[in-house]
Amino acid sequence: MGAGTGAITVGWDRNPETNIAGYKIYWGELRGQYTNVVDVGNNIVGSVSGLASGRTYYCSVKAYNTSLQESPFSAEIPLTYTSQEPTEPDPSSRLVLLEAENGQLNAPATIMGTGTDVYVDTNNYATATNGYTRMSFDIATAGDYQVWCRVKASAASMDSFFVTMDNGTEDIFHVYVIPDTTEPRAADWIWKRIHIPAGAPRSYTLTAGAHTFKVRTREQGTCLDRVVLSNDPNFVPSDALPRTTDAVIVTSNPASLTRTEGESAVLEVAAAATGPVSYQWKRNNVAITGATSAQLLISSVAEAHEGNYTVDLYRGTASASGGPAVLTVNPAAGAAPTLKVAQMTMNLDRSLSFQLSGGLLSSVQIYASNDLSNWTLISTQVNTSGSITIIDPAAVTGNKRFYKLVTE
Numbered sequence: 247m248g249a250g251t252g253a254i255t256v257g258w259d260r261n262p263e264t265n266i267a268g269y270k271i272y273w274g275e276l277r278g279q280y281t282n283v284v285d286v287g288n289n290i291v292g293s294v295s296g297l298a299s300g301r302t303y304y305c306s307v308k309a310y311n312t313s314l315q316e317s318p319f320s321a322e323i324p325l326t327y328t329s330q331e332p333t334e335p336d337p338s339s340r341l342v343l344l345e346a347e348n349g350q351l352n353a354p355a356t357i358m359g360t361g362t363d364v365y366v367d368t369n370n371y372a373t374a375t376n377g378y379t380r381m382s383f384d385i386a387t388a389g390d391y392q393v394w395c396r397v398k399a400s401a402a403s404m405d406s407f408f409v410t411m412d413n414g415t416e417d418i419f420h421v422y423v424i425p426d427t428t429e430p431r432a433a434d435w436i437w438k439r440i441h442i443p444a445g446a447p448r449s450y451t452l453t454a455g456a457h458t459f460k461v462r463t464r465e466q467g468t469c470l471d472r473v474v475l476s477n478d479p480n481f482v483p484s485d486a487l488p489r490t491t492d493a494v495i496v497t498s499n500p501a502s503l504t505r506t507e508g509e510s511a512v513l514e515v516a517a518a519a520t521g522p523v524s525y526q527w528k529r530n531n532v533a534i535t536g537a538t539s540a541q542l543l544i545s546s547v548a549e550a551h552e553g554n555y556t557v558d559l560y561r562g563t564a565s566a567s568g569g570p571a572v573l574t575v576n577p578a579a580g581a582a583p584t585l586k587v588a589q590m591t592m593n594l595d596r597s598l599s600f601q602l603s604g605g606l607l608s609s610v611q612i613y614a615s616n617d618l619s620n621w622t623l624i625s626t627q628v629n630t631s632g633s634i635t636i637i638d639p640a641a642v643t644g645n646k647r648f649y650k651l652v653t654e
Contacts (some may be wrong), residue, residue, distance in 0.1 A: 551573055
């Protein structure tokens with residue numbers, strides 16, 4: 247098993263039919279879509295393996311008879327494996343997602359808008375400064391957090407709030423930095439990070455546990471929709487960010503690398519999420535066993551490691567993908583590149599020409615076969631130019647003929 251992977255034993259009742267020869271367990275990560283199967287013979291228990299810790303899989307069983315005919319799927323059951331092994335620390339940064347209208351509202355601050363465009367503003371300017379929304383939340387990871395607000399502030403007379411964290415000092419947050427001489431004002435919703443003093447992002451040092459963030463009305467028409475806290479100073483939210491529940495966002499994709507055989511290679515992804523993140527690296531879309539952390543280390547690269555690398559990230563019900571990153575592996579100094587046939591051509595005189603990649607100055611053995619089982623050596627040549635031409639005296643018109651080239 248790879249790090250963070252494991253197995254779960256499942257069992258079922260034996261079928262009453264007398265011609266049952268065995269059972270198969272099917273499982274996968276989506277309901278009704280099974281990407282794995284194991285034949286457990288005539289046992290009525292079996293092991294589902296290769297499960298990533300904390301991820302939910304779905305499992306079903308089929309019986310098959312002595313004619314190898316399979317029954318319909320049994321009722322589907324969910325499986326979640328929890329690793330007991332020590333795991334690497336999760337380096338992802340943390341997010342807290344808040345909705346202004348879900349906070350504790352004090353009049354005249356009120357919920358306004360309809361449908362998906364719902365926000366907090368005041369409908370009574372004379373007493374506007376009495377209105378506020380107070381949002382309560384929990385922090386699981388202590389640290390320095392910055393606060394982003396999704397706001398609408400299209401004029402200088404409607405672009406500021408009073409803000410307070412945990413009933414501390416109340417500050418004025420101007421959506422547009424004062425003096426506002428360079429940035430054009432947007433008529434629609436924008437994301438702005440609280441910057442107090444002007445131009446300097448404000449960080450709040452928060453302990454693990456319960457906290458409150460209060461936004462009090464200062465100018466009528468300054469509309470507040472969403473609030474996102476992040477302990478990653480480089481994080482920038484977008485409207486694609488989920489409003490509630492789980493979220494995971496890739497903040498830095500793995501970079502493509504070129505390495506020489508025998509060197510090490512490190513692929514790394516960075517993320518921001520509402521909680522700890524699970525990772526699964528893939529090469530050419532095939533999961534790599536044990537590659538379940540934010541960093542993928544290949545200590546000694548070889549040609550077999552070449553390919554496109556991606557990584558799937560999971561946080562609860564949310565998921566994201568990082569990459570692709572291309573790993574290119576060059577031959578070690580002094581080593582001949584691996585021989586590859588780039589093209590084969592049948593010439594008019596019935597000779598065969600092979601255009602080769604790699605293996606320059608190596609001795610090449612050419613084998614022929616009629617059935618892909620029995621091979622006959624028909625020529626040995628030195629690859630001096632990247633092109634080899636041979637004549638196959640056993641080639642007969644109308645017969646299939648197969649060739650393979652081998653070099654030491």
